[in-house]
Amino acid sequence: MSETLPVTILTGFLGSGKTTLLNRLLQRPELSDTAVLINEFGEIGLDHLLVREIQDDIVLLNSGCLCCTVRGDLVTALRDLFLKRVRGEVDFRRLMIETTGLADPAPILHTLMTDPLIGARYRLDGIATTVDALHALAQFDAQPESVKQAAVADRIVITKADLVDADTLAALHARLDGLNPAAPRIVADHGAVEPADLLEAGLFKADSKIPAVADWLRAEAYETAHDQHGHGHGHDHHHHDHGHAHSHDRHHDVNRHGDRISAFCLTLDEPVDWQHLVEALEMIIAAKGENLLRVKGILNVAGQEAPVAVHGVQHVFHPPATLPGWPEGSDRRSRLVFITRDLSPAAIEKVVRAALGITSDLYGG
Numbered sequence: 432m433s434e435t436l437p438v439t440i441l442t443g444f445l446g447s448g449k450t451t452l453l454n455r456l457l458q459r460p461e462l463s464d465t466a467v468l469i470n471e472f473g474e475i476g477l478d479h480l481l482v483r484e485i486q487d488d489i490v491l492l493n494s495g496c497l498c499c500t501v502r503g504d505l506v507t508a509l510r511d512l513f514l515k516r517v518r519g520e521v522d523f524r525r526l527m528i529e530t531t532g533l534a535d536p537a538p539i540l541h542t543l544m545t546d547p548l549i550g551a552r553y554r555l556d557g558i559a560t561t562v563d564a565l566h567a568l569a570q571f572d573a574q575p576e577s578v579k580q581a582a583v584a585d586r587i588v589i590t591k592a593d594l595v596d597a598d599t600l601a602a603l604h605a606r607l608d609g610l611n612p613a614a615p616r617i618v619a620d621h622g623a624v625e626p627a628d629l630l631e632a633g634l635f636k637a638d639s640k641i642p643a644v645a646d647w648l649r650a651e652a653y654e655t656a657h658d659q660h661g662h663g664h665g666h667d668h669h670h671h672d673h674g675h676a677h678s679h680d681r682h683h684d685v686n687r688h689g690d691r692i693s694a695f696c697l698t699l700d701e702p703v704d705w706q707h708l709v710e711a712l713e714m715i716i717a718a719k720g721e722n723l724l725r726v727k728g729i730l731n732v733a734g735q736e737a738p739v740a741v742h743g744v745q746h747v748f749h750p751p752a753t754l755p756g757w758p759e760g761s762d763r764r765s766r767l768v769f770i771t772r773d774l775s776p777a778a779i780e781k782v783v784r785a786a787l788g789i790t791s792d793l794y795g796g
């Protein structure tokens with residue numbers, strides 16, 4: 432996995448500042464080794480050698496499901512770029528793909544993962560989403576796609592903060608706490624960001640073979656955000672004597688803003704049976720795959736010394752990766768973080784508990 436080229440997906444609602452951000456980024460020397468696929472040239476600086484246009488409308492439908500659409504143009508562009516790189520015609524070490532403002536990132540990920548040649552050469556580093564400080568709150572209410580884009584992000588770039596007052600910005604942060612408590616937020620003034628804050632969001636950083644588990648998973652953010660919301664349930668993390676009657680209250684309020692999003696972390700104290708856990712995930716994917724916006728996990732698999740990382744966006748999952756070892760000082764409990772839409776934490780917890788034969792509460796923090 433660490434040998435493959437990292438791919439950053441840049442998404443965000445219409446007019447939220449993706450092009451502005453890319454233009455600024457491409458001026459930075461840190462991006463000189465980055466190939467960029469965009470939808471329209473528009474105002475993008477054409478002098479960046481590695482920028483290429485892709486046609487959003489060329490798709491190969493391999494099933495009726497939109498998020499299983501394989502982007503034919505993207506496959507061609509990705510293969511082509513890689514071949515050129517092998518032949519020494521271009522040199523790049525990472526890739527950035529800008530989506531259109533209405534795009535769901537799932538088809539892009541599906542394309543990255545279902546084509547065997549591509550899957551062997553590229554890996555998802557992260558999804559960066561631009562969120563327009565001026566319009567996002569209204570867009571979240573009116574456009575479910577914009578909620579989804581913010582919810583799946585690994586990095587959130589808040590744009591146009593110069594156009595709003597402190598209260599509006601605070602309200603946006605509060606809303607994002609519920610939608611996506613873990614993704615670090617970067618405020619970009621007219622696209623100005625530190626590339627390092629945006630890139631390297633994945634499990635494997637460039638130039639390091641040691642996976643950055645804690646930074647990638649950010650399991651604690653789900654707890655912290657929960658506490659900040661003041662649901663007032665204290666820290667009874669070691670309660671093992673009740674069912675999920677209480678657990679309902681111990682994650683983000685599903686309907687707090689009508690966003691229908693839940694963000695939560697399940698903690699499994701004992702090593703897990705791999706087959707049983709896969710069955711649980713498959714069951715959830717089969718029934719509610721499109722509601723499973725993001726899943727990340729680090730697992731202590733029974734009978735295995737090294738941890739296994741799992742990673743999915745909707746029903747598209749990366750192949751599980753066995754990591755070199757547990758991070759120093761980690762407590763070796765399995766953690767699975769979920770961001771879901773219209774799918775309650777209690778329902779997921781129930782399936783996981785049933786598959787693994789666990790009777791205790793899984794919101795262990």
Ligand SMILES: Nc1nc2c(ncn2[C@@H]2O[C@H](COP(=O)(O)OP(=O)(O)OP(=O)(O)O)[C@@H](O)[C@H]2O)c(=O)[nH]1
Binds near residue numbers: 445446450591592
């Ligand atoms: N005031 C202000 N304007 C900004 C900022 N970032 C972007 N803009 C403006 O917002 C408008 C839209 O920005 P774009 O970068 O074109 O947005 P986009 O997401 O690429 O737009 P689409 O490709 O149409 O989805 C432009 O007029 C930008 O100049 C910012 O931080 N502050």
